[in-house]
Amino acid sequence: MTNPRIKNLIAALLKGDCPESVAQSRKLIEGGAAPEEIVVGGVEAAMTALDSKCTLEQFNLLEIMLAGRAVTEVMKDLFPDGEKLPSVKGKILVASLEGDIHDLGKNILKMVLTGKGYAVVDCGKDCPLEKLIDTAGMEQPAAVAVSGLITPVIPLVRQVRPQLGQRGLARVKVLAGGAALKQSSAAQLNVDYVAESAFDILHYLDGSMEAQR
Ligand code: B12
Known part of the structure; x- marks a missing residue:
């Protein structure tokens, strides 16, 4: 209740x-x-x-x-800044893609992930796809987490996985969340997982990190 x-x-x-x-x-x-x-x-x-x-x-x-x-x-x-657990579980890249200036959800996700022991690299809001993929190449994250609040951003979201693949980063998981994306399936968005909330993703990530060990 x-x-x-x-x-x-x-x-x-x-x-x-x-x-x-x-x-x-x-x-x-x-x-x-x-x-x-x-x-x-x-x-x-x-x-x-x-x-x-x-x-x-x-x-x-x-x-x-x-x-x-x-x-x-x-x-x-x-979730105070710097309140990290001693063991860093893995690195996650977060972003809202170009055209989308909403970032409250992305920032909440960042705080939740940090609080739960993940290292987070924030590519910011209105992030061009190229910048996201370049950063993934440099940071070698376990996953890229895209937050989407406006539907026009969906075609860009669909390109994240193939673009990562072209850079030899096919092992990087692509996660989606936010009001405009959670209405679609993972197949429709061409991602690995669509989360209902910033907390829902923790179960998926914990399982996926375990599988990679
Ligand atoms: C606040 C808000 C704004 C603020 C944004 C402030 C900011 N810094 O983010 C401002 C005023 C700037 C804004 C602007 C606009 N907005 Co606005 N906005 C909203 C509003 C009211 C709330 C969004 C929000 O912050 N929700 C709260 C957060 C906490 O929820 P959330 O993002 O879903 O995140 C949670 C989970 O989803 C999850 N999560 C989020 N992302 C991810 C990612 C992953 C990987 C995971 C695991 C989890 C996860 O974590 C969070 C906690 O659990 C929504 C309405 C709505 N119901 O969504 C409209 C809404 C998103 N906006 C809308 C529109 C149209 C606009 C404007 C175009 C309006 C205009 N006339 O200019 C502009 C510009 C947008 C642009 N170019 O990006 C539309 C989008 C319609 C659509 N489907 O395309 C909405 C739906 C309103 C509506 N009903 O029309 N907006």
Whole structure:
């Protein structure tokens, strides 16, 4: 059952109230909630509530940016930078591809992966495919994780695996997530795995790293 107190967090995030959002998140943690519950039930729910204000016809930039900033503060508090586990499990490259400037989901993924012992290389948002593949060549990651929030980015996502293959990086897994990508299957996106959430991918990665050892 959804934690009723999570509504307070959602309300604070929607107001863009950073101190209140962090305070509500801490209260939830103190009450025994898992970070996963806060991200999926709180952060994602708040952003879904903003959905109607972020369309091509209607667009309240200030409100959305303030809520985004509050999300970032809550995530930093939940997964402080540098809070890495002693053993690094593997390297993951994360990016939102060219044309897609959404990066809240990507940043959450980064924090979750870092907190769970993965080394993360962030190629940023609006990342050209060439830059992503060049970075993969230099960093030799175990996986490339693409976050996609707008549907026009799908053709680019489909090119990641063949481009990696052309550089001799066919062993690198391609993972996809984010609102626009999770509606498609792995076959449709030409990737190895499509994740429902930043936490869902951990089971897949832990299994896939184990298989590579
Ligand atoms: C916030 C927001 C913005 C912010 C982005 C701020 C930022 N720094 O990211 C701003 C205001 C900049 C923005 C701009 C635009 N936006 Co906007 N935006 C949103 C909104 C409201 C929320 C997105 C979000 O952050 N969700 C919360 C995060 C936490 O969820 P998430 O990304 O899914 O991530 C979670 C999981 O999916 C997972 N995850 C994410 N990625 C990955 C990757 C992997 C590998 C894994 C394992 C997991 C994973 O981790 C997270 C935690 O579990 C959505 C609506 C919606 N419901 O999605 C519209 C939405 C995405 N935007 C939309 C649009 C149209 C735009 C604009 C074009 C609007 C305009 N008129 O200019 C622009 C420009 C976009 C561009 N060129 O990229 C559309 C996209 C439609 C489509 N299907 O193409 C949406 C769906 C709104 C709508 N209903 O029309 N937007």
